[in-house]
Amino acid sequence: MSKQMIIGMHLGNGYGNLPGAWRASTVDPRSYTSFDAxxxxxxxxxxxxxxxxxxxxxxxxxxxxxxxxPNFNLDVMVTLAAVARETNRIGLVATGSTTFNEPxxxxxxxxxxxxxxxxxTGWNAVTSSGEDVAANYGRRLPSSSDRYGRAHEAxxxxxxxxxxxxxDAWLHDQATGRFAKAEKIAPIxxxxxxxxxxxxxxxxPSEQGQPVIFxxxxxxxxxxxxxxxxxxxxxxxxxxxxxxxxxxxFRDAAERAGRNPDEIKFFAGLMTTIASxxxxxxxxxxxLSERTFPQRAAYLGQMLGLRLDxxxxxxxxxxxxxxxxxxxxxxxxxxxxxxxxxxGWTLRDxxxxxxxDYHPVxxxxxxxxxxxxxxxxxxxxxxxxxxxxxxxxxxxxxFVDGVVPILQERGLFHRDYEGATLRDHLGAPAQYxxxxxxxx
Numbered sequence: 001m002s003k004q005m006i007i008g009m010h011l012g013n014g015y016g017n018l019p020g021a022w023r024a025s026t027v028d029p030r031s032y033t034s035f036d037a038x039x040x041x042x043x044x045x046x047x048x049x050x051x052x053x054x055x056x057x058x059x060x061x062x063x064x065x066x067x068x069x070p071n072f073n074l075d076v077m078v079t080l081a082a083v084a085r086e087t088n089r090i091g092l093v094a095t096g097s098t099t100f101n102e103p104x105x106x107x108x109x110x111x112x113x114x115x116x117x118x119x120x121t122g123w124n125a126v127t128s129s130g131e132d133v134a135a136n137y138g139r140r141l142p143s144s145s146d147r148y149g150r151a152h153e154a155x156x157x158x159x160x161x162x163x164x165x166x167x168d169a170w171l172h173d174q175a176t177g178r179f180a181k182a183e184k185i186a187p188i189x190x191x192x193x194x195x196x197x198x199x200x201x202x203x204x205p206s207e208q209g210q211p212v213i214f215x216x217x218x219x220x221x222x223x224x225x226x227x228x229x230x231x232x233x234x235x236x237x238x239x240x241x242x243x244x245x246x247x248x249x250f251r252d253a254a255e256r257a258g259r260n261p262d263e264i265k266f267f268a269g270l271m272t273t274i275a276s277x278x279x280x281x282x283x284x285x286x287x288l289s290e291r292t293f294p295q296r297a298a299y300l301g302q303m304l305g306l307r308l309d310x311x312x313x314x315x316x317x318x319x320x321x322x323x324x325x326x327x328x329x330x331x332x333x334x335x336x337x338x339x340x341x342x343x344g345w346t347l348r349d350x351x352x353x354x355x356x357d358y359h360p361v362x363x364x365x366x367x368x369x370x371x372x373x374x375x376x377x378x379x380x381x382x383x384x385x386x387x388x389x390x391x392x393x394x395x396x397x398x399f400v401d402g403v404v405p406i407l408q409e410r411g412l413f414h415r416d417y418e419g420a421t422l423r424d425h426l427g428a429p430a431q432y433x434x435x436x437x438x439x440x
Contacts, residue, residue, distance in 0.1 A: 006384030009045040016391035020288030048400030051425035052091030084117035091422035093122035098154040107161035119208030119421035150194035162210040163433020164200030208421035227253025243381035265383035269359030274398035281363035313348040366402030
């Protein structure tokens with residue numbers, strides 16, 4: 001069988017990635033606090049045989065709370081615990097910051113979820129980067145070197161704690177009355193400049209041993225962290241060339257750390273509005289998010305070196321504006337934005353294309369999303385994608401029922417799960433405790 005892509009589904013605040021998604025006619029506006037809604041969306045993704053769910057987290061809110069919900073789930077671990085009980089195969093990946101969480105708590109929470117889900121859990125190990133987050137913990141944001149220094153220590157410590165209950169220590173032998181081999185459940189007594197723990201962790205291994213490490217980020221520090229510990233990388237990239245460069249950089253980092261580069265999988269983001277045609281998709285996005293367009297028009301103007309009038313959203317750019325437009329060298333989205341502008345769309349439609357969204361956006365028939373994914377995958381730019389639908393309530397189903405069958409028919413995506421754990425889905429090697437190959 002030829003190589004096939006791996007697909008994850010992004011689930012954020014219960015509504016979708018589109019500003020105004022909570023106001024869609026198909027949406028229950030109370031979904032922000034509905035765990036049943038999260039379960040329903042997860043089950044739809046599992047029906048499509050997607051390999052994992054990805055739940056971001058950020059314990060803060062700075063935004064327009066008057067008109068828009070926060071971007072994150074109430075609590076990622078509680079959400080995935082609810083999802084784990086109502087799904088069977090799909091992987092469950094949640095973000096947990098190493099900056100403001102103690103490693104023992106992270107180790108306990110993620111391994112407990114791994115046991116609950118029978119080996120389907122992944123930890124997106126990241127550092128926090130906002131002073132607003134730090135303020136919620138009564139602290140100032142540490143320097144980048146300290147954040148990543150702590151992150152390296154925290155991941156090693158968490159993995160050591162995961163392995164501190166020996167792999168074959170649990171006997172639960174009722175006849176002899178012996179519950180476990182005490183000599184195989186031992187303290188680890190690890191400590192560094194930032195974190196420490198005596199241990200042990202009192203949770204036995206799951207069916208995959210211990211959770212899989214993910215990482216989201218693209219800085220040099222992120223490369224080294226992911227290269228040492230991650231089996232999955234959540235990327236942000238807008239072109240095939242940049243995606244290929246990022247994927248190669250992560251693979252090289254894994255090799256420098258003493259690992260097989262094939263063990264680290266790179267996933268590019270993709271935002272979708274699946275509709276019968278492009279016009280229908282654009283109108284769907286306009287109806288829900290045009291309140292944000294005046295501000296976005298100003299930002300688009302900065303990207304293209306123009307001053308755009310937010311009161312003139314219903315006309316295309318003038319020939320004079322098009323002649324003066326130049327893509328910003330500091331914004332990787334600007335080349336695509338200029339291409340869309342030159343196609344003659346009104347400014348309102350240009351913004352509805354998602355040209356300033358934080359991942360590439362597909363608006364239109366399912367085949368267009370499939371074509372995009374095939375092109376990037378066959379160019380060796382990605383190992384797969386994490387998909388973020390515009391409105392979860394019908395957008396997850398639209399992807400599963402529209403895009404997935406096309407990819408399957410083309411031999412690019414599997415038709416069923418071949419394994420039961422997240423490690424199986426990712427082709428990640430068995431690991432229990434710290435990876436002995438990693439060069440410290």
